[in-house]
Amino acid sequence: MPSTPVPARPAHHTHSTPLPARTALLSRYTHLRDPASVLVTGWEPAGADTFLVQVRWPAAHGERPYDPRLLTQTVRQSGLVVAHAEYGVPLDHQTLLRSLDLTLAPDFPVPRGQAAALDVEVRVPDTGPRRRTDALAMDIRLRHRGTTVAAADTEFGWVSPAVYRRLRGPHPTVPWGQWPLPEPLPPALAGRATPSDVALSATGHPGRWLLRNDTANTLLFDHPVDHVPGLALIEAADQAAHALLTPTPLHPTSISTRYTRYVEFDAPCWIDATLLPAPGPGQFAAQVTGTQNGRHTFTTEFRGPTTPPPAHPTTRR
Template sequence: MPEISVVPPHTPRTKTEGRRRVTKESVHLVREDKVLLTGWRRLKDGEFSLTARWPTPPVGLPYDPRVLTQTIRQSGLAVAHAAYGVPLTHQTLLHHFDFTVVPDFRVTPQGSSPLGVEITVFEPKKRGRSVSSLGMDFRVLLGGTLVARADSEFGWISPAAYRRLRGEHLTDDWNTWPLPLPVDPHTVGRATGREVVLAPGDDRHRWRLRNDVENDLLYDHPVDHVPGLVLMEAAGQAAHAALHPRAFEPTTVTNAFDLYAEFDRPCWIDVEVVPSAAPGEISVLVTATQSGQSVFRGRLSGPCD
């Protein structure tokens, strides 16, 4: 788990390359307006600096966790393709995605907010001539002050290997699955039903995942499985629903991806609220299962009023 305290708020670094533009293709997006990164440069071997711009957060939220996780995702992909030569045709695998946010982190509601992202890459692994995985440590800075830290491991496989791995699921028809009605948006910290990824289940601590592709912050283009960021968003919404009407602001989040979540059958989101090791905090354990198998596990911890 990334620790905020071990990194100084800001360490000046020597610029070794000019800042370069981040293209939508390098972050696997179709829509240009969804690219949050505004540039990147290499500081030295294994060290990179990126700039980003965040939209105004939704009313009532200190910041939008979907934008934070999307920024981390885009940063990792941009560096992998531009600096390590990972082919754009290769499929990305996400093994884990953990992050910590400083308590009381707030984004100003007036206008968009410029941020910096610093990345340290470690343990690059190769399969043949291509990079097969990269471990990355991310530091997100607002006004030069560290506000979030994340670590993740990105992996890649060739198109041929991915076809063998996915089999019949590679050609599932896009957006033909049933879309159950959403839960009340306010119970999960969202403003509209389109943003809600949970439908009612058969227990107060169980929900069914709903994949509404009109939610363009989570679905930019057709894919053959439920994106990892959707499962992370489902975990966050389930934690809020389990604790509603109490206010919950998780500051530490861990996520592990076990299997691909498919569109063609129900995916169930279950939560358990447990005491946290930190005084004044609680933790919510989230498990996503499909056909009796775990596809995702998450833990969200933070203060709860």
């Protein structure tokens, strides 16, 4: 695909742009085909190398006040919009998510049962010439009604199509959705609502599961890609931690992920979860790792309280 020029700073006109054109622009910036998956509604400069991104979440259901997939997608989409719109990262470059550290407010004050508007502050602390072209560190803060509910420290990298082809070698394409799809865990054990939401399959070994890539889960698989997305791996880790801790509820206040290599669709990927020494009284720590073809692929660590915070009441209309 040829490189597409990106305007340097179109943000001032975002909300005055007609809705269809704005939706198409945001779909391009977030690399999503389904408009319903685009959480970002607009953005604007808020200072030197600081930007304010507007996001809208659908109603949250379940035992947590947020959907973990929406949380990580918010970070991804906000970072991509800023990178493409404000720093000129070409739209045809492949994104490399190298790390993602999340800190969540213990009570996560977003009411359940209704859509929620969030303001996302994105700060780019290092904007030297090299980092503007192939990598950007980002400090991201999610706020609801002025209260910070989550923070993320992450680094995005980018490579040109030619470099990416060399990097991927024998895995440039994949027969989309044609891989074997093992039976899912019971959704309640994974902390999800439906079988298509479940990213794990049982193996018969405690603390070990098989990664399950169901393309019906459009929040994770919006369009065909050549490797398992990084956010899908965080989702699998979240479900593994939930299954490991059951019946103790999973309410992490810290989630840290490091990626070491791509996860392919054409070979089994094993997801292992184990408890770590508790960081303090009433606290838990768990580590989830991925292994494919005998090689480590990623690690996610969760930390938080062993008892859930008081629930925010559902807003009734």
